[in-house]
Amino acid sequence: MKSLLDGLPQPLVLIGSDERIVASNAAARGLFGPAIEGRHYITVLRQPTLLDAIEGTFRHRQPTLARYLITGPTRETVWKVLAAAVGGEGLTGVLVSFEDITDLEQIGQMRRDFVANVSHELRTPLTALLGFIETLKGAAREDAVARERFLTIMEREAERMNRLVHDLLSLSRVEAEERVRPTERVDVMALIGASVTALRSMAQAAGVVLEVIGESGPVMVQADADQLTQVFNNLIENAVKYGGAGQRVTIAVSREARDLSLRGPAVRIDVIDRGEGIDAIHLPRLTERFYRVDSHRSREKGGTGLGLAIVKHIVNRHRGRFRIDSEKGKGSRFSVFLPES
Amino acid sequence: MEIRMTNAHTAKAFDDDLEIIQAMIMKMGGLVETAILDASQALDTRDEELAERVRANDALIDQLEEQVNTEAARLIALRAPTASDLRTVLTVMKISANLERVGDYAKNIAKRSTVLAQMTPIAGAGGALRRMAKAVEAMMKDALDAYTQRDAELAADVRQRDLDVDQMYNALFRQFLTHMMEDPRNITACMHLHFIAKNLERMGDHATAIAEQVIYLVTGALPGEVRPKGDTTAFVHPDGDN
Numbered sequence: 001m002k003s004l005l006d007g008l009p010q011p012l013v014l015i016g017s018d019e020r021i022v023a024s025n026a027a028a029r030g031l032f033g034p035a036i037e038g039r040h041y042i043t044v045l046r047q048p049t050l051l052d053a054i055e056g057t058f059r060h061r062q063p064t065l066a067r068y069l070i071t072g073p074t075r076e077t078v079w080k081v082l083a084a085a086v087g088g089e090g091l092t093g094v095l096v097s098f099e100d101i102t103d104l105e106q107i108g109q110m111r112r113d114f115v116a117n118v119s120h121e122l123r124t125p126l127t128a129l130l131g132f133i134e135t136l137k138g139a140a141r142e143d144a145v146a147r148e149r150f151l152t153i154m155e156r157e158a159e160r161m162n163r164l165v166h167d168l169l170s171l172s173r174v175e176a177e178e179r180v181r182p183t184e185r186v187d188v189m190a191l192i193g194a195s196v197t198a199l200r201s202m203a204q205a206a207g208v209v210l211e212v213i214g215e216s217g218p219v220m221v222q223a224d225a226d227q228l229t230q231v232f233n234n235l236i237e238n239a240v241k242y243g244g245a246g247q248r249v250t251i252a253v254s255r256e257a258r259d260l261s262l263r264g265p266a267v268r269i270d271v272i273d274r275g276e277g278i279d280a281i282h283l284p285r286l287t288e289r290f291y292r293v294d295s296h297r298s299r300e301k302g303g304t305g306l307g308l309a310i311v312k313h314i315v316n317r318h319r320g321r322f323r324i325d326s327e328k329g330k331g332s333r334f335s336v337f338l339p340e341s
Numbered sequence: 342m343e344i345r346m347t348n349a350h351t352a353k354a355f356d357d358d359l360e361i362i363q364a365m366i367m368k369m370g371g372l373v374e375t376a377i378l379d380a381s382q383a384l385d386t387r388d389e390e391l392a393e394r395v396r397a398n399d400a401l402i403d404q405l406e407e408q409v410n411t412e413a414a415r416l417i418a419l420r421a422p423t424a425s426d427l428r429t430v431l432t433v434m435k436i437s438a439n440l441e442r443v444g445d446y447a448k449n450i451a452k453r454s455t456v457l458a459q460m461t462p463i464a465g466a467g468g469a470l471r472r473m474a475k476a477v478e479a480m481m482k483d484a485l486d487a488y489t490q491r492d493a494e495l496a497a498d499v500r501q502r503d504l505d506v507d508q509m510y511n512a513l514f515r516q517f518l519t520h521m522m523e524d525p526r527n528i529t530a531c532m533h534l535h536f537i538a539k540n541l542e543r544m545g546d547h548a549t550a551i552a553e554q555v556i557y558l559v560t561g562a563l564p565g566e567v568r569p570k571g572d573t574t575a576f577v578h579p580d581g582d583n
Contacts, residue, residue, distance in 0.1 A: 033490045042364035046371030281512045284505045
């Protein structure tokens with residue numbers, strides 16, 4: 001019976017007539033933890049809809065369906081569950097199988113959110129553009145100076161919308177792939193080196209020195225090289241733009257033998273600036289789409305409000321962790337933790 | 342559901358009783374997790390039927406707490422457990438008390454969401470409250486998972502995350518003050534929303550308390566250092582910017 005369960009890909013849990021978990025497969029232990037066998041099924045599967053279904057199947061021996069929700073630290077997954085009565089070989093019980101229906105459920109929600117986001121953020125620059133166009137067609141038609149000035153502003157607004165569309169599509173693409181972990185192995189040190197080289201002139205123009213402290217050899221993680229590069233670019237650019245007052249941005253790479261949430265060896269990448277820091281009140285919301293600490297300054301610097309949301313989703317896809325620490329007046333530290341490969 | 346208890350005087354029977362009493366609080370835990378999720382959704386989507394279901398299901402949670410206390414007392418009287426078995430029974434009783442309070446807070450949120458559904462929504466409050474609810478849901482889930490898996494590290498992590506929830510509450514408190522000062526017609530809605538935010542903050546504290554019980558259960562000692570507390574609303578002055 002055990003080898004039969006191990007041979008099937010979906011999570012399976014077999015509950016005996018004594019209501020204890022008699023057998024499970026690796027997929028199930030991945031969902032509920034390693035030490036589930038021998039425990040009462042309620043202890044392991046506590047959600048009421050699921051418990052009701054199992055209890056129902058125990059009582060009337062008919063298969064029962066249920067919907068099971070797992071709210072993880074990085075993403076939510078939805079499962080279709082079947083509790084079926086089984087018997088034979090001197091054993092009667094209930095077999096519970098889980099089918100992942102997250103994609104089905106989330107597609108509708110993602111579409112709705114995307115439409116709402118786009119409408120909201122494009123409205124302002126579009127209104128400005130239309131206003132200037134109307135003025136150029138009317139009052140300012142013959143005014144060359146005004147025309148010059150307005151066209152510059154219109155170009156800026158159009159470019160802003162362009163960046164926004166680009167970031168929205170980027171975010172959408174990351175979210176679509178978020179549930180599939182990348183399989184390639186890449187060297188974090190090499191990617192960071194490339195990022196720093198690419199951003200050095202931009203940093204110099206802002207009077208900021210970029211320094212990298214880290215491991216001498218390669219540091220490997222399971223990753224999508226382009227996406228990780230996007231993460232590093234984003235974080236370094238932010239550090240220069242918003243934390244540039246300290247004139248030095250450090251990218252520190254270290255290894256951790258065991259990370260709490262990742263439950264294993266991890267690679268830690270910190271992007272540290274010595275700027276004015278961020279008030280603690282904003283920290284839990286920084287990765288929210290379009291959330292800005294200071295709207296004015298962000299728009300001035302050309303920010304779309306999506307950079308950190310993109311970083312968060314890419315880190316999620318890589319099964320990592322993202323953390324922000326900051327102290328007003330001292331600076332900020334943006335940390336990415338990735339499982340080491 | 343009837344949970345069968347045995348009276349045979351054997352170690353195996355005692356182990357069974359311990360397992361069953363833990364299953365009972367996990368069942369409570371599942372009901373409470375669902376209550377938090379449903380109350381938060383009812384608030385978000387102005388779903389009065391869902392809110393009503395949360396209020397009705399709270400009776401089940403209260404019932405389970407009574408059952409847990411009765412069985413725990415019976416276990417202590419009959420078996421005189423010692424060491425880690427005694428800690429198991431004691432933590433079960435404490436955790437069930439915490440869960441019952443969280444259930445009450447969820448019921449209160451559902452009640453207020455019904456009232457709010459009749460009023461004009463306050464701009465900006467919904468998203469912030471939703472995020473706070475998600476953070477609290479995650480803390481509760483991890484605290485309960487830590488209990489089942491006897492994972493003291495995960496429990497320690499839950500304690501740290503209470504700071505984030507306190508910060509969110511601080512921000513909301515100030516946001517509501519501003520809304521109320523801007524327009525007195527907002528006051529009723531903001532008062533309800535504030536109580537909801539406060540309920541969520543207290544739920545975070547209870548999830549932290551459960552995590553502390555897990556640490557006690559696993560290590561035999563309550564976590565020593567003062568746990569991180571970030572709620573500074575008691576010091577906010579209406580005329581200054583604190």
